[in-house]
Amino acid sequence: MFQFRLDGSSGVPAYLQLVQQVRQALLLGYLRSGDQLPTVKEAVASLAINPNTVVKAYRQLENEGMVTARPGQGTFITATIEPVAPGPHARLRRSLEQWVRDAYTAGLDDDMVTAMFATVRTELRAEGVA
Amino acid sequence: MKPALAIKGLGLRYGRTWALRDCSLRLPAGSVIALVGPNGAGKSTLLQLITGLLRPTEGTVEVFGQDAGAGSAEALAQVGFVAQEHPLYQGFSVSDLLRMGRGLNLHWDRYLAERRLGELGIPLAKRAGSLSGGQQAQVALALALAKRPALLVLDEPLANLDPIARRDFMRAVMTAVAEDQITVLMSSHVIADLEAVCDWLVLLKDGTVQLAGAIDDVLDGHRMLTGPRTGAEPSMPGLVRVTHSERHIDLLVRTGPDRPDLHPTWRSQPVGLEELILAYLERPRETVR
């Protein structure tokens, strides 16, 4: 059975952490179509979180088409996220490599690179792009 | 939805000082409500008014339509209470305490209490005083839940507990919420304890309610605005807190549904729960209201 984890200090809302973990597990192939997610009660008992949070996470996963709730049975994975196709994957990686190289050339250190990446990501997310 | 708690104009005075004043709240059934505030803000007073331990000086408290101030058996029966430091009769064995609960209550789910304690491996024959703090808290919780209350009130339930006992305690509370859809009202001054478990927030300071609402709505309704520092003291409606840095200034504002139009040099960001709560608690008294 799939196990959720919670990181209280991450600042990411709990329901979002659950959603992301399912997404990630799908990407990595740890979860496959037909697998059952923990019931709300099981998730609550293992994480000590508000059941409404679990319900909210499952509802979002359902809206995204990743899971289906079968009344009386539980919540099941119905989709597999296609891993990123090899072509775009290689292209993205090359451009990121180029960017990091430029950054080091410009004198940024590791922390500055990470900070800039995080800032851009947060801002884009706030704008609703990501 | 029918409110679990309807509080109107509630106040309590000790001698000449008001421990709580002008408190009005409607808390939805089925939610897990965090009651937050600094020590001495009136949290325990409010909880004791809700559990009928205190009689209000003014105003009313209704728990699922029953007047809690009257202290009637019916009103008491629908509220489960775990008081601060989860008091138990230290000389009683756990089974003595369960027998007491059965004798002193209108409804009593003996099976539920015994199953809960059994799952936790707490022996019924042991004296309450010889149990660990975490186990005592669990016994107090089992007593409160065996009443089959519609509302569970917890006063600083996690204080004095080690991290494992904290998690076990909240696990038991959240399982009860998942199984029986009870409403939970818990006070704490440790905000980190509450983030994962609560979906409603009541913020109390100096005996008055500063903020109350669903946590998602509250977070949506606040923004952190960051911009260049100018000479003038900023003023705008809904300003909660101003933080000055050397060259920039952070404004925490209550925005309502419309986001304010901002000059391009300003940046608007969402606010985390802890930061938001701290901002309200740090506000000096005179800027309240």
Added chain:
Amino acid sequence: MIWFTWRQHRAQAFAGLTLVALTALTFLSYGHVIRGAYVDDGVGPCLRQDTGGDHCQSAMTAFMDRFNGIANHLSTWFSPLPGLIGAIVGASLLAREYEQGTWRLAWTQAVPRVRWLTIKILLVGAGIVAVTAALSAVFTWFRGPVDQVSGRFAPGAFDLEGLSLTGYTLFAFAAGVLAGLLLRRTVPAIVTAFAAFMAVRLPVEFWLRQHYRAPVTRLLPPTVNYSRGPRSVPTTPGTRPWVLDQGLVDKSGHPISPALAEQISRRAFGGTAEGDAHLRELGLHLKVVYQPADRFWTFQIIEAALFVGLAAALLGTTLWLLHRRSS
């Protein structure tokens, strides 16, 4: 609620039973000695034959010399007992709940707190009545023979026999309950309740009690023995009354002058009879002011009613305060 009360107070109940058992063991065995002497010295017949002769006088004097001291020590040892029992048990009702924080557990079950306290008061009060009644029975039996001679109004008798022991304890209990509500600490509540108990109990014994009924005044033939306290001649047949005042008076009923009293006490008589004859020649009488022995139960009922009434008032106040209490 009955089981809960029992569970909370069972240790006190066992202590109470132990106290009764130990008291019974001690006093019943010693009581046999007194009873034996009472029969052997022929005290009983002497009491029945009115004042008796010189033989009876010496027999009763010997008996009282031997046992009156121990019987009166009883009152010294045991008169604080009702105050202590009552204060300790009473304070445990509320002060202990406040001290240990368990009031928040007890009063958030589904028994409203006024009902909770009322039931506890009734049950614990019944226990107190049972224990104190048993103690009273032991003391009454133990003191029986001495009471035959010195009367049941003697301090060691009146305070421990009949209803008064129970009344005192209930009063101290009520004071303990109220002090517990107000002070919220066990030891201060016990101390306060005990002090309040003594502050009421002592004035009642030494001042108020003699006024329950108007005393009887009688003029008797004079005797030089009148001032010899508990061992003086009985002024009435049978059980001795509670003598409030006695003294020689002249024909017109005025107390004799100090000079005359001095003169009488200095004078050596050949015997009691000679002295008494001399007093008669002077035309004196012995005036005795007393509460008759048969008023024992009247006085017991009045005193018990007083203390039980005070207890009821204190408990009523406690319940009222608890009902409207905002802290």
